[in-house]
Amino acid sequence: MLPLALQKTAAVEASPVPVTFGTLKPSTPAEETNATRLTAQIDAALAAPAWPELSPSFDNILAEGKPDEDAGCGNTDIAAGGCVFGTEKPQTAVVLGDSTGITLLPTVRAAMGTDYNVRGMTKAGCVTLDLEILDDRPGFMADCAAFKAAAIEEINRTKPAIVFITNTSGVFGSLVSNARGTEAQQEWLMGTARLLEALKPSGSKLVIVTAPPGGKSPAECATRTSTPRDCMYEVNSNFVETAAAMQSAAEAAGAKMIDTRSWFCSSGYCPSFVGNTPVKRDTVHTTKQYAALLVPVFTDAVAALSSQGTEDS
Incomplete structure (x- = not known):
């Protein structure tokens, strides 16, 4: 089946609209x-x-597409003040998340680094929502829980201006509870709600940023005989269900959410490159080059949140 963007749509017959001659203006794009x-x-x-x-x-995407921030932010030492970019500005923006937070950091730094200190509280493999995710690495689940507690304590202590929260939806089927379907979605919603509640003492603007939809790894789908269609993928149910859950939790808590699916996909289908830039270096992590390409839309999305806050007040 062709992507919706590539299919022809049937013409829709519109009702005639009365026009007063002499006042009709040419349409503008x-x-x-x-x-x-x-x-x-x-x-x-x-x-x-x-x-x-x-x-x-x-061929070189794993090395050349990795963000520069990966070295110091893959397992942030919060107590030692790791993963900090600037301390001299009056306001700070924090990125709280798993490894998708690491790949969001270059975008946040480029978009906001002139006016904000940027700080990452990120740990690869550790979903920072109040959820228990199965992981067979010895001691990792306990380490992840301790990291989340330390991050919440530090955010409430330092009171940054804004906190961006992002986590992969790829672990939606790996909840310790073994929940599936609507039960898993409700658990994801409640885990998001508990995190937002725990961060309320900070007074920070809390913004959930959806991580990219999971897709295909270029290392597996791009071959000497492949075409771009071989690496195309659809927005999966994990993304759709977790995004809906987080949106509901954000609305209930008075937080904000940036749904990023249109930054990666159109009409439900997602390419492996945009222009001449590879989008991801594996199934979920954006390349640092695509992170740079996203700066204008990210900047606009943050500005729109500010205007929403003015309207809501």
Whole structure:
């Protein structure tokens, strides 16, 4: 089945609209924005019949696509003040999350680093919502729980201006409770709600940022004989169900959410590259090059949250 963006849609017969002659104005195209420009690029990638010249190439993507922040933020030492970028500014933005938080850091730093100190409280493999996720590494689940507690304590102590919370939806089927379907979705909602409640003493603006939908690894789908369609994937149910749960929790808590699916996909389908830039270096982690490409839409999304806050007050 072709992606919806590539299918022809049937014409819809519209009811006639009365017009007063002499007052009819020529139609103007919809205003172009950073979001519409990105969607157009995603649509073009979905329709591409052949691979463009990519930078970095898929052959080198694991090394060249890794964010610079990975070295100090993969297992942040919160007590020692690790993963801190700037201390001289009056406001601080925190990224709280698992390894998808590490890949969000370059975008946040580029978008906000001029006016904010940026601090990562990130730990690879550790979902920072108040959930128990199965992990067979000895001691890791206890380490993850301790990390989350330390992060919450530090955020409430330091009171940053804004906290971005992001975690992969790929572990939706790995809850310790073994919950599935609507029960798992409710557990994800409650785990989000408990985290937001625990962070209330900080007074920070709390913003959930959905991690990219899980997809295909370029190392597996991109071969000498493949085409871009072989690496195309659909937004999966894990993303859809966890995003809905987090949206509900955010609304109930007075927090905000940025749904990023349109930054990676169009009409439910997602390409492995946009323009000449590979999107991910594996199934979920964005390349640092695509993180840079996302700066304009991220900046707009944060600005929109500020305007929403003004309207809500």
